[in-house]
């Protein structure tokens with residue numbers, strides 16, 4: 001466990017680890033059970049100034065994806081939903097930081113960094129998730145801007161967001177080249193957020209459908225140059241995937257923490273189950289896989305911080321996301337197995353890890369899509 005963090009990063013890790021243990025862990029089960037948005041946890045992250053972490057220094061941040069991953073890992077170890085709060089702040093930040101004009105940066109980034117503004121990002125529609133080119137929401141040019149009509153699903157954080165970055169198609173180009181991003185502000189006429197999904201995991205941070213009926217978006221709210229903004233932002237998300245990997249590693253480590261405690265107090269056949277070789281080897285495999293995922297994660301994040309080019313980062317980030325989330329699923333499954341029937345009971349925390357882990361294999365590009373990116377890169381062919 002020998003990742004070399006600098007002094008600042010060690011301080012961030014120690015601080016977040018302590019806060020996670022003392023203030024976040026005691027809330028984790030309740031957030032999952034009630035599926036209520038954890039405003040108190042949002043306020044805590046805001047008070048600690050953690051939202052700023054990946055932001056450039058001019059917004060009070062450390063400009064470091066490694067530092068951001070450390071915070072996510074430590075929080076995700078005890079509470080998936082609280083770690084998710086950082087991600088929901090950072091997705092719109094990355095989109096605007098990458099594709100936004102100076103005016104848009106000035107309008108939104110200080111608020112996001114301070115936790116005074118919240119955003120959401122929306123591409124997915126009922127007929128198209130992985131296949132982004134299949135979206136049907138349309139943006140039609142009108143005087144002074146665009147009029148957007150369509151519907152979206154699974155837009156996380158939209159129930160509370162001050163604005164949503166929405167993907168819509170313009171013109172006749174049916175590929176992703178025809179897609180642009182528009183900043184739709186809460187309260188804009190014709191824009192409504194629907195009822196939240198009843199999810200098996202990530203229950204504290206709602207995902208909702210969006211309905212857009214002739215929503216006027218002024219020119220100043222188009223993200224990036226028409227025809228180029230979407231590609232640029234998607235490339236930025238390729239780079240940010242280590243953040244999802246950090247959630248996987250944190251979750252896996254948390255499952256190991258719980259399982260380690262449980263197997264040392266549970267007795268079967270007059271001995272602690274931690275004395276059975278079958279259980280010990282399972283535990284060792286969980287640790288081996290999690291440590292391997294951690295190395296991939298921080299290697300990818302360090303490459304982002306070092307400014308590696310997008311074409312190098314795309315497969316490296318995909319490998320980290322894919323391996324870490326598959327590891328989280330495997331480790332959480334084995335942890336439930338170690339608990340026996342107690343692993344199925346909602347009186348124990350471990351099935352929360354199992355349910356949350358599944359989301360990580362689906363969000364931010366499913367793991368099949370990550371494998372497509374990795375294979376295409378290896379074969380030297382563009383991803384379909």
Ligand SMILES: Cc1cc2nc3c(=O)[nH]c(=O)nc-3n(C[C@H](O)[C@H](O)[C@H](O)COP(=O)(O)OP(=O)(O)OC[C@H]3O[C@@H](n4cnc5c(N)ncnc54)[C@H](O)[C@@H]3O)c2cc1C
Pocket residue numbers: 120121122123124127128129130131153154155156157199202207359362363364365366367368369372
């Ligand atoms: C908790 C949660 C939060 C979310 N938050 C957001 C959000 O904030 N904003 C947003 O826009 N979306 C969000 N999503 C949606 C998410 O991005 C999509 O669910 C995801 O991209 C997959 O799309 P889909 O569900 O339509 O599955 P599909 O694309 O229909 O895929 C179904 C299956 O087919 C596989 N598949 C599809 N294409 C290929 C291929 N080319 N090769 C191999 N296999 C393939 C997939 O991997 C999957 O296993 C969220 C989803 C969840 C579960």
